[in-house]
Amino acid sequence: MEQDATALQRLTQPTLDYRALTPPTPRAERLAVLWTLLTLALALFLGWALMLAVNSRTATFSDPQLSLQYPAGWAAGTDDEGNAVFRNLGSESLRFHERITVIHAEAPSSGLPAASPLAEAATAWTLSRSQALSSFRNLATVDGLTVADQPAIRVDYAYVADPTAALGRPGVPVVVRGSDYLFLVGNQMHVISGQATEADWSAFEKTLAKVVASVRLNPAPAP
Amino acid sequence: MSVDATKVAHNRFGLWTSSLLLVLGLVGLTALFYFLAVEFPAQLTGLLLVAAGLVLALVPALLWLAFFYLQDRFEPEPKHHVLGVFVLGGLLAAAVGQPVVRELFRVQDWMTQAWWVNLLASVLIVGFVQEFLKLAAVRFSIYHSSEFDERVDGVIYGVAAGLGYATVLNFGYVLDHGGVDLGVGSMVVVVNALAHASFAGITGYFLGQAKFETTPAYWLPLGLTIAAALNGLFFFLEDLVTQQGMRFTPQYGVVLAAAFALGILTVVFFLIRRANAETLAIARYREQQQAAVAGAASEV
Structure with a gap:
């Protein structure tokens, strides 16, 4: 019960994490976009493979x-x-x-x-x-x-x-x-x-x- | 480099009330249209039917923009920016999203073959393409503007992009069917609008965080994946609850969409509130630290 309360508190209460006031560097922003594009590419690649597998049936x-x-x-x-x-x-x-x-x-x-x-x-x-x-x-x-x-x-x-x-x-x-x-x-x-x-x-x-x-x-x- | 904490942490309650009003308003509107369609069957045919359907497709976006405008009048976000992102979302849907999903992958030809194929294709292709384009409509336009100066702006512009995307899908639905009747058509339109607006709200939250905080490299991909997964899951479930054999019961889809939209927007609201509280707490702590250092220096 106590553990649940702590977990809930962690989710809902603010913590003093300094990243919350530090905006990303331009390099970090570019990397974030790159990773997003790679994620999209991976999903579409898997989707394409699924399409080929299904269409060959x-x-x-x-x-x-x-x-x-x-x-x-x-x-x-x-x-x-x-x-x-x-x-x-x-x-x-x-x-x-x-x-x-x-x-x-x-x-x-x-x-x-x-x-x-x-x-x-x-x-x-x-x-x-x-x-x-x-x-x-x-x-x-x-x-x-x-x-x-x-x-x-x-x-x-x-x-x-x-x-x-x-x-x-x-x-x-x-x-x-x-x-x-x-x-x-x-x-x-x-x-x-x-x-x-x-x-x-x-x-x-x-x-x-x-x-x-x-x-x-x-x-x-x-x- | 740091940011203006009070500005970033400003929460726009107009967004949340207008979104809540949108969900309630759309559910009420479908109930009204359904009643009208049953009691006074429309005699519209041909072009008139198509025209009525196209107007119907615009209703959710107009409603949200109207609610948002009224709720946000004391702390206004530039309306032309909101409208611009809405149009961009629609353009990306028409120029990229629909051609990729329907012509390149032709998911409509093969995704209905088995339930697991349907679910995987809904997430991996439809979900990822749609959610990425909505994210892109914000990330590569207003994101770098000085108007994007609050964490919650991500959600505002995300919802606008989502509604733009949904409007184009709804136009396509109306034209594909040669017009739609008021009852069923209004429900399909509302389901699309609520679903796309709320999923785009998720990516909007992730964008808002990414703009003002140092986030890990997986942050934006994670947001995109969550939104795509929910998108795929929602439309898979919507198919399940509305199509039972030859019977089509779109009203179940409206209930599901309203529940999803309310659930997602509530979670996003609390996440943003928590992040804002964190930002303000850190800002206060820093001020105290600086004051303490200044006090110590003056004593010396």
Whole structure:
């Protein structure tokens, strides 16, 4: 009890410490700033290491057709059409979370002359996107790519999404950018579709490229 | 070299009363806004909603400045200096803090993966960056001015920098959400303001000591680390108490922020009072010593 009282007294009562009336020298002030900066640098270095460790963690998605690795912290689910979707619920834009969707469909036909079945499927796919998405713009179509050791085409596009309208709350629409990687296996078309807002796009593009690079075809089950 | 003890040890009670009024005023204001939002749902949409949100984001800073101005009128701190540090805090948040946290580290992409990741990232990245910038807003501006002549000035300018920082975060919140409704929006704004002002009060206390006393080399880093740790811990706890599954209950965040702010400002108040008493005691002791020496000399 007595000890507690002494400790409390030490904390609350002034002591005759001469440093209390002696301002620091300029050198001491410079050192204090230097140590503060070093402390900040150490904290940020540890934070950077934490970020690298966390970002290297992935989760595996697998369905009968293919498997891929996506960031472990993303939320996995399905969209209205039953396609697998992985969403980053922490993305910069709170109104439209960046997402990657895995779509399997029968290879569509555009009815237009095309260099290959894949190019024809890409044309038909772009057409269907333009009808489904508001203010759709096809930004580029890049061929000569490979996904899961299969020839692939990437369709880059942008459209205007109105995510708050579905919630019944009026809000400002957002411009969304997307890249769809298409490849064919037999008569089956597989699409790895990535979408994010303009603000998220530059960082998301790298994540999408990593996910696409991780795609592997699953062997067909024995008959 | 020594300092003017009575000046350094001058305590500005206007600061403490205005800070207490700010905490009480903001809690009362959120209760009022919440009531209004429930009873009279606003019909604001689009740009009007955004404009209302931006005005709302400014309320805490305006309230504190108004309270401080009224409380401090008999012993005034130059208001343009206080306002200048407030603006500098905001500018550093917009130009450095947010880009580093959200674009360089992109913490929003990965910090929610596990509770321990969230806590560590909140302290090591968000906490340290935010608290360092608030400290820098004072240390590299008003700190060397002759206006920074009292120990408690560190807290005054620290709180101003913290409110500036919070105001920019609140602007970002409003713009990200395309405007905010009065009830939830006011609570988020108040939580940010109370939290950032009180954490900056801690670094302000450490700065005030460092300016007028010979402190050990670890003194400022210690202040920064304590403020960063409390910052990270607070926002981690705030997430825990406000997000329960799909339910968002921001009112718990307001209670937590008010408790943190009151607790921190009370501790800082007593620390400053103790340091001031120490300064005055030493000054008196020195005077007595000098008088004794002078008396002895005259006798000789």
